Amino acid sequence: MEEERMIEMILEKMDRMLELEEEILEMVSIERKELKPLDALTLLDLPDHLRKSAMVMNKLKEATAKEVADETMRERSIESAYLNQLHRENYLLKKRDGRKVIFYFPKE
Amino acid sequence: MKTIAIHSYRGGTGKTNIALSMAECLAQREKQVCLMDFDLRAPSLGSFFGYKPSNYINDFLEERCGIEDLLVSVEEFNDRLFVGFASSEIRDIKEAMKEDKKKQMKILSKILNGRDSLKDNMDYLIFDTTPGLRYSSTNVILSSDLVLLVATLDRSDLAGTKRMIEEIHEILDMPHSVIINKVPAGVSDEEVSKEVGDKLSQNMICTIQCYCEVMSLRGRETIFHHQPEHPFSRAIEEIADKIS
Numbered sequence: 001m002e003e004e005r006m007i008e009m010i011l012e013k014m015d016r017m018l019e020l021e022e023e024i025l026e027m028v029s030i031e032r033k034e035l036k037p038l039d040a041l042t043l044l045d046l047p048d049h050l051r052k053s054a055m056v057m058n059k060l061k062e063a064t065a066k067e068v069a070d071e072t073m074r075e076r077s078i079e080s081a082y083l084n085q086l087h088r089e090n091y092l093l094k095k096r097d098g099r100k101v102i103f104y105f106p107k108e
Numbered sequence: 109m110k111t112i113a114i115h116s117y118r119g120g121t122g123k124t125n126i127a128l129s130m131a132e133c134l135a136q137r138e139k140q141v142c143l144m145d146f147d148l149r150a151p152s153l154g155s156f157f158g159y160k161p162s163n164y165i166n167d168f169l170e171e172r173c174g175i176e177d178l179l180v181s182v183e184e185f186n187d188r189l190f191v192g193f194a195s196s197e198i199r200d201i202k203e204a205m206k207e208d209k210k211k212q213m214k215i216l217s218k219i220l221n222g223r224d225s226l227k228d229n230m231d232y233l234i235f236d237t238t239p240g241l242r243y244s245s246t247n248v249i250l251s252s253d254l255v256l257l258v259a260t261l262d263r264s265d266l267a268g269t270k271r272m273i274e275e276i277h278e279i280l281d282m283p284h285s286v287i288i289n290k291v292p293a294g295v296s297d298e299e300v301s302k303e304v305g306d307k308l309s310q311n312m313i314c315t316i317q318c319y320c321e322v323m324s325l326r327g328r329e330t331i332f333h334h335q336p337e338h339p340f341s342r343a344i345e346e347i348a349d350k351i352s
């Protein structure tokens with residue numbers, strides 16, 4: 001039990017480090033790429049693990065990794081990695097709200 | 109709630125007929141059933157029921173109404189069978205079939221949320237679909253728990269159905285079953301299995317013969333409702349047993 005908590009903590013810290021790295025990369029990158037749509041035919045081409053997260057995001061529109069994980073029944077830290085991958089590949093936007101990281105699609 | 113998409117590779121294989129009969133069959137078994145005409149390219153339930161609703165699926169997808177506003181209760185079934193109709197106005201068809209990715213992404217999200225909001229009140233949600241690989245069918249397949257593929261013994265139909273299974277359902281890990289419809293009289297199930305090949309026969313849950321009566325019935329009644337003892341109706345019962 002104690003070990004699991006430690007691992008969860010370490011994973012969270014690693015997440016945070018990766019996020020910081022991305023935030024920095026984003027700040028320095030000059031061109032901002034346009035978001036790619038996650039329509040049905042695009043979803044069909046995504047790898048299985050990413051598609052599950054993408055489908056839930058399509059439903060929720062705006063969610064934390066925890067909220068997506070509750071629907072995909074996966075670990076929050078794993079879900080967070082997948083959502084970050086979707087974000088890196090320009091399918092999702094990401095913002096910070098206090099301690100929470102929120103993934104979302106832009107409103108029209 | 110179980111969500112079932114009735115789909116096919118080729119057109120005219122019998123999807124609408126089977127979707128409608130299945131919906132009637134499950135409603136007769138005291139289930140709450142919602143049947144949605146998601147053949148947005150060529151809607152047909154409206155003319156079958158001779159009904160002109162005030163809201164269409166198209167209005168829901170374009171955010172002009174809620175999902176509950178478009179469901180019509182079919183009188184003979186005492187609030188057990190509800191139907192959602194699609195608009196057959198050319199303008200609406202063009203709009204719904206637009207191959208715009210952003211638009212189709214919005215539509216997929218509407219379908220996923222609409223499905224979830226029916227969860228508590230329905231036992232079955234049945235989608236009739238557009239044949240082949242179109243947005244109006246893939247959106248619905250992605251929102252379903254089970255896909256029933258209706259094929260005929262036509263060679264290109266069988267080949268296309270097999271390809272769809274390999275390239276869509278297996279990749280999505282989507283439960284799917286095959287119905288071989290319009291089998292000529294006198295062809296046995298074994299012969300059908302041989303004809304359709306291993307992949308399809310492994311997934312085959314029913315074969316239905318070709319009956320002139322099914323074709324010639326016009327207007328408001330399915331053969332299922334009209335002649336419950338007809339072999340076509342018994343085949344529908346068999347499918348309903350297997351999927352429930």
Ligand SMILES: Nc1ncnc2c1ncn2[C@@H]1O[C@H](COP(=O)(O)OP(=O)(O)OP(=O)(O)O)[C@@H](O)[C@H]1O
Pocket residue numbers: 116118119120121122123124125126147150239289290291316317318319320322323324340
């Ligand atoms: N088992 C059968 N025996 C004889 N006729 C059949 C059978 N099943 C369906 N049909 C007939 O085939 C025609 C096409 O059926 P239906 O409209 O259900 O197909 P569909 O797959 O929905 O077509 P579409 O792809 O155009 O929507 C109809 O005239 C229907 O009555």
Ligand SMILES: [Mg+2]
Pocket residue numbers: 123124125147152236
């Ligand atoms: Mg049809």
